[in-house]
Amino acid sequence: MVNDPLNLDESGEWVGEWWLPSAPADQVPGVLRYEPERGLELSLIGTFEDRVMSSPSSSGVAVHGGQRTWEVIHGAAERFEITLLDCVPTHSRRSIGGRVKGPDKQTVAVMTALIGVHARGEDEPAFSAAEVSVEDFGLWVASSVFDGFVGAPDGKLDGSGGISVKPVEPQSVVAEGTEFRVTHRHTLPFFDRRKGETVGRMRDTAFMRVVPPEPFSLSDALGSASLVQDLIALATHRAAGVIWLRLESVRNSAAPQNGCLASRRNVDVLYSPSALGKHDAKAVDHHRVLFTCASLPFEEIMPRWCKAHRRLQAATNMILGLRYAPARYIENNLLTAVGAAEVLHRGLRIDERPFPAGTFKAMRDAMLAQVPEEFRDTFKRSLRNDPTLRDRLHALAARPDQEAITLLMPDVGRWANRATRARNDLAHEGRTSDHSMDELIAVVDVTTAVVILNVLHELGLPAERQREIVQEHPQLRATSQRAHRWLVSPEIGD
Template structure:
């Protein structure tokens, strides 16, 4: 039991820690202050900036920036045109912090000119992004030296924790005793093309909450990725880095992974600090709308639903591999991520997305070889075109291509991952390739899939998605044993394998 002095220290430490915590994107906040346009800093308007996770950023001004589009026709004569002005940047000062709003659009302006009672104008401005803690000239300004991002289930993926726990027993039964201990966990880092990526733990000091109905002891361990390029960088670069981390965790957990918070660090301000004093670092919290919004207090995904962690592929290995693979296969991974973040309501849309991802992936893997040697194909095409009237040759020439068919691409993709894992996923690869090709072609050319039931289309979408994912993980170097375990243990892939055995097996095959 802590002494009173220790208890007071805990509360003080808690308050200090909470004050320095990043702003969670799933929590509402507001700032009352003054606001101005960078090109006219002398015109300052009072107002309140509010952030709501569901609706975003809204600045309510007591007064108004001029948002009318006007032109001078002659001295003293002004024409007001349709439309309204927008502002890329608005600066503010509130709660003793600089604030930059980006992508600002006035949504409502109420002017009181000519009113019986003179009162201030009112204006509401929507913004796409807020930087809490800095004034910058725009999203492309290289004003930052580091970025830190927290994503849902990052700690589970990191496969490390500062906590250890044990429970006491008497006679083989729990006796109510036990302990929770905290051990330091070192950071893991890797440098890729001059940019350092560091997997870091940040924990609060232990403290006790004395409540009316009891006492609760708490500590919080947060895992985040710190990104430090070799040169100052912009918000655009920071958002790209956050998106890369988010997509990696989404791939690893096979579900949408929301960003919980994003914090930047301003590049060093002014002259260098004296040698006996640390450099001045100012944190900048970013409020924006990521592809998925993280819930910082939501329950973590179950461990058996995770495809891979840093135990399967160490952090220093997966980060450079993911950076290279994401850049090369980005279109395909984006399409598959789309099925996780925002699945379509209709099976036909998901069919086109899954099959399109497979085609794009096949091209990105560099195995897009035609069925004929180039010299043989050129001779064949020349002979065919010679038989066509000249006025129709250009049109026909564009349709004669030396490219693999969709079925060829699907079979080639199925041959790349661990073959035992593919066999566990589907017993009849050829049937899957043929039925997937038929479904896509019927939908694309006829607008319907009369030869497929809904259940078969669902199986086609799920199996094709799984094949794309296994190929991406093959590119990341996921061991064959882990690929097999995923198909056998992950609930969704087990269900996919059952659907493949039921709907994608040739009649009479006995598979």
């Protein structure tokens, strides 16, 4: 369909005229091409001046002093206004000195393209709403316009059945002043008649619509897309790619024209998200999903996620990074997982000081009195009344449902000790010779699971569902098996 959003995993091409906003009369013909794996490239027949020329020297010759880049390029192509952002010339060929004069050529790498609007920059508040589609979003929202049945009178299939379509009411909630709405868009029935068969099909697309209270910028829209993407990545326990992102321009006219309301002015965004969504790829198995809106209602999860994402973003970014990046080096994964646990503990603001403030000050003053004056400042900086990493790990393990934690690992103390020892050995000595590879894998997986269970606990996931996740999710079940083998104190193992 012409009005379908532009999928980020599909190629595109726009032929038109292009110009710098400061010189709209100087238009250059060219082609904008988008390839999912390569990104955006503008090929011009002609050039924008990309040379920075210094003032003429004493000989009267200007010296080439560098290369220009352009924050914004505007274009008109395929009946669309187009804005290109963060543009860098990668190749310019001028025909000076040739036997036959030919056109100059220039190639420009582009970070982001807005198809459908001329914007002044990524921070211009030019949009009123954003719509984003993320992989497995339809599975997560646990709703569909489709309903089906198979005829089986007396328990025997009789060949009858049917698929019915009923529009789904949007689910909507306001969180921190912004409206988040789950919306379904479905096509009409279509019969594809082939020589040997007939295929009937419809399509249901679920996506998130985000409507802030005030006009917002592209930067804000990308932040909203990341918010939704991170939520689905957490819920599915895997990388979740963005399939498409569409904005609604504030330049829409809500006033009737010739008796009809003006249609929305949609703006498609082409960019490189942290993960590229595949719109035709098979959905994740529902057994591998940590939670959906069936276990935690959408009206509850979104306000909680907005708060948790802002407050715990550093920790969630580190853990989600293990889902997006290949897990090739156990040392990197160890630092990331244990670091995420430490950052999460700080973000939750549940620190308990080892000593009362007055007691600690008296102890510190007494020790400092015994230190030579030239070393006193250095020694003072090393004395901190903060919980240790081992204390932080114990505190995190005490927060989620305790039965779920017991199912995950039999010995919290052993895990906290071995995780602390491994992190410290690696950070201070550059090696983990006291740990086998299998034990390190167990430490990383258990620590990651503890962080995830804490985030889910913050979101209000019921205790029963936390237990089900540990028992039924294939990856967490394997983590539990490793913990029972490698993270058990000798006396417990005996």
